[in-house]
Amino acid sequence: MQKAPHIDKVFKALADPTRRRLLDQLHSDNGQTLTALCEQMDMTRQAVTQHLQLLEAANLVAVIWQGREKLHYLNPVPLFEIQELWIRKFERNRLGVLYDLKTQLEGNQNGNEKT
Amino acid sequence: METKKPDYVYVTYIATTPEKLWQAVMEVDMMAQWWVDPRAGCARVNVSDWKPGSLWEHRRADGSGVVDIVGKVMEANAPKRLVYSWSRPGDAADESRHSRVSFDIEPCSDGLVKLTVAHDDLAKDPAMLAGVSGGWPVVLSNLKTFLETGHALPQTAAAGHS
Numbered sequence: 001m002q003k004a005p006h007i008d009k010v011f012k013a014l015a016d017p018t019r020r021r022l023l024d025q026l027h028s029d030n031g032q033t034l035t036a037l038c039e040q041m042d043m044t045r046q047a048v049t050q051h052l053q054l055l056e057a058a059n060l061v062a063v064i065w066q067g068r069e070k071l072h073y074l075n076p077v078p079l080f081e082i083q084e085l086w087i088r089k090f091e092r093n094r095l096g097v098l099y100d101l102k103t104q105l106e107g108n109q110n111g112n113e114k115t
Numbered sequence: 116m117e118t119k120k121p122d123y124v125y126v127t128y129i130a131t132t133p134e135k136l137w138q139a140v141m142e143v144d145m146m147a148q149w150w151v152d153p154r155a156g157c158a159r160v161n162v163s164d165w166k167p168g169s170l171w172e173h174r175r176a177d178g179s180g181v182v183d184i185v186g187k188v189m190e191a192n193a194p195k196r197l198v199y200s201w202s203r204p205g206d207a208a209d210e211s212r213h214s215r216v217s218f219d220i221e222p223c224s225d226g227l228v229k230l231t232v233a234h235d236d237l238a239k240d241p242a243m244l245a246g247v248s249g250g251w252p253v254v255l256s257n258l259k260t261f262l263e264t265g266h267a268l269p270q271t272a273a274a275g276h277s
Contacts, residue, residue, distance in 0.1 A: 031121060
């Protein structure tokens, strides 16, 4: 039974430049083996494996088996969820501030009948 | 059947049961509530009897009845695995232009279900490859929100109705 990733793991996984580089590599060529990924990284196979495990635990990398090959895919679903949960939330606040500003200014223009 | 390397693999964990998830990807009334991509302008539903060999249609749910994608059900093993082919209506007769979508549903710990969606054989249609790559994360996030809260993400749903 697998455990589902918590959003903390997503932020933690993204905080590391090496892991972001691995995601970039998968973005340019999705579905790579560990060996293929190692060829582009200046570090030991073991270190790459550990980074991939953290990315997988955060659900940023999805893994499928094709025969005896383990293929790594960039899974953008958690990134989209962060965008929905966090970025859009702040956008909404900003839109709210603009709305308040508009209401206030228009209120003033109309002699500020309502406060 | 020879297995090909998928072009995309998407995974999401949903607090639901495999049976409810299976229903949500097959029943038109449920799908109309979550298969919403803001770029598409309206909800879409996949219509079929979901028997292996049957045809299915990706239809706009705005009353126009426009069909954007068609295909054939290749595997339907409730509530674990669903595979269908995917093509433009104009390419329906030309299998060399078809891609393939699979849904794999596995129960996880903590009352969660792991959904893996893979899309393969897209390389022969680069425009389709580009189109679906942005679309799946949106619909899968909506599916998760729909099953966990009973409604789709409010902002995407609102965009879908505009």
